[in-house]
Amino acid sequence: xxxxxxxGQAPILDFRAAxxxxxxxxxxxxxxxxxxxFSDAEIAAxxxxxxxxxxxxxxxxxxxxxxxxxxxxxxxxxxxxxFAHDAVAPLKQLxxxxxxxxxxxxxxxxxxxxxxxxxxxxxxxxLAESGQHITVIGATSGDTGSAAIxxxxxxxxxxxxxxxxxxxxxxxxxxxxxxxxDANIHNIAIAGNFDDAQALVKAMFNDAAFAARFxxxxxxxxxxxxxxxxxxxYFTSALSLGAxxxxxxxxxxxxxxxxxxAGYVAAQMGLPIERLVVATNRNDILHRALxxxxxxxxxxxxxxxxxxxxxxxxxxxxxxxxLSGRDAAAxxxxxxxxxxxxxxxxxxxxxxxxxxxxxxxxDADEMVDTMRWALAHTGELLDPHTxxxxxxxxxxxxxxxxxxxxxxxxxxxxxxxxxxxGVSPQLPARLADLMRRPERYDGAPAQLQAIEAYIAxxxxxx
Ligand SMILES: *Cc1c(COP(=O)(O)O)cnc(C)c1O
Numbered sequence: 001x002x003x004x005x006x007x008g009q010a011p012i013l014d015f016r017a018a019x020x021x022x023x024x025x026x027x028x029x030x031x032x033x034x035x036x037x038f039s040d041a042e043i044a045a046x047x048x049x050x051x052x053x054x055x056x057x058x059x060x061x062x063x064x065x066x067x068x069x070x071x072x073x074x075x076x077x078x079x080x081x082x083f084a085h086d087a088v089a090p091l092k093q094l095x096x097x098x099x100x101x102x103x104x105x106x107x108x109x110x111x112x113x114x115x116x117x118x119x120x121x122x123x124x125x126x127l128a129e130s131g132q133h134i135t136v137i138g139a140t141s142g143d144t145g146s147a148a149i150x151x152x153x154x155x156x157x158x159x160x161x162x163x164x165x166x167x168x169x170x171x172x173x174x175x176x177x178x179x180x181x182d183a184n185i186h187n188i189a190i191a192g193n194f195d196d197a198q199a200l201v202k203a204m205f206n207d208a209a210f211a212a213r214f215x216x217x218x219x220x221x222x223x224x225x226x227x228x229x230x231x232x233x234y235f236t237s238a239l240s241l242g243a244x245x246x247x248x249x250x251x252x253x254x255x256x257x258x259x260x261x262a263g264y265v266a267a268q269m270g271l272p273i274e275r276l277v278v279a280t281n282r283n284d285i286l287h288r289a290l291x292x293x294x295x296x297x298x299x300x301x302x303x304x305x306x307x308x309x310x311x312x313x314x315x316x317x318x319x320x321x322x323l324s325g326r327d328a329a330a331x332x333x334x335x336x337x338x339x340x341x342x343x344x345x346x347x348x349x350x351x352x353x354x355x356x357x358x359x360x361x362x363d364a365d366e367m368v369d370t371m372r373w374a375l376a377h378t379g380e381l382l383d384p385h386t387x388x389x390x391x392x393x394x395x396x397x398x399x400x401x402x403x404x405x406x407x408x409x410x411x412x413x414x415x416x417x418x419x420x421x422g423v424s425p426q427l428p429a430r431l432a433d434l435m436r437r438p439e440r441y442d443g444a445p446a447q448l449q450a451i452e453a454y455i456a457x458x459x460x461x462x
């Protein structure tokens with residue numbers, strides 16, 4: 001499979017190079033040249049297979065030439081062997097129509113472990129083959145950072161610089177990053193919000209002189225391999241609920257549009273998906289874009305679901321590329337306009353191709369009500385992100401079974417969960433001493449020069 005940039009001006013890469021590149025050199029994102037498609041018979045043949053075996057089948061068309069079946073199997077077996085649940089992404093029934101897919105059984109209790117545990121092993125393998133080393137830079141609203149750090153700590157050839165917005169991640173999230181003391185892990189608390197941190201990372205990738213000195217790689221969901229590994233659990237869950245003979249819908253708590261884009265990819269590959277419900281909190285740029293075409297960034301309002309406190313969703317560009325009819329020139333022009341004016345009106349023709357998606361904006365009261373409803377009616381304690389997803393799911397009027405992606409364990413957000421339900425969620429035993437472990441991190445202003453200088457002092461140049 002070959003990978004091209006959504007903006008059409010960057011070199012075409014194979015899977016290996018696209019995985020190590022992160023952002024394309026023209027500012028775009030790498031996407032596969034075409035969507036491989038399974039027949040119904042091929043999908044039916046996956047029913048009853050283990051998570052690892054479904055993952056091999058779903059990923060192999062995308063990794064051909066770089067990772068064969070045995071390599072994929074070894075990577076997934078090691079990555080998901082670290083999960084606390086053998087099903088990896090188990091489904092839990094809530095009522096006759098609604099299901100939760102629990103994606104938080106990995107080492108850092110959020111769905112990002114599913115992709116990043118595998119990506120860490122892929123990086124290590126590619127780097128060992130070539131003798132290269134890479135500098136991973138990332139911005140996190142909390143969960144990406146901890147999942148990436150856990151996946152990359154101590155790995156040969158990888159140096160990690162993780163930017164988080166100072167004071168805007170929960171204490172559990174911060175500690176999951178800053179208590180990892182391996183020498184290749186560097187945490188930086190930025191004086192700013194998540195969008196500032198993400199803009200700094202993008203600016204480093206776009207700084208040709210800096211990128212020429214340090215071989216930069218991304219672990220944010222701009223990394224294609226990360227999205228690919230998330231496609232797998234759409235397949236396992238739909239198979240459990242009757243695919244390919246019956247369609248399934250999904251409600252996805254959304255921030256950077258990575259997780260729900262993986263659902264879109266699954267649909268392009270032939271999985272029968274009736275609807276993808278994009279759930280946002282009051283930071284609702286995606287809801288406005290999908291309902292009225294108004295893709296304009298406001299200012300970020302901090303909420304109890306910080307991983308969704310985003311105004312600019314990087315991966316939305318990957319969807320826009322398809323909605324434009326894969327017209328890279330038109331998309332590059334649209335994104336250039338968005339980058340200068342922070343506004344874009346989606347043309348009617350583009351929106352007409354987005355029929356798989358609906359959206360919902362869920363504010364704090366409805367989130368709290370949903371947490372209370374779930375506890376009273378099903379006994380489930382939900383984290384704030386999952387509650388927003390379930391609230392959006394419960395508004396949907398379709399007929400297919402509806403799966404809400406449970407993206408984090410409630411104990412990652414104990415204050416919000418306790419305030420809503422009166423119940424204090426307990427950290428699983430493997431993390432019980434987190435609040436007592438020593439921390440290490442540095443603060444920095446949200447200025448490109450300061451961050452680049454910090455990295456240059458510590459990183460190995462090319
Ligand atoms: C990252 C995250 C999200 C948002 O996922 P995207 O792929 O960025 O849309 C939602 N919930 C939780 C708990 C997360 O960590």
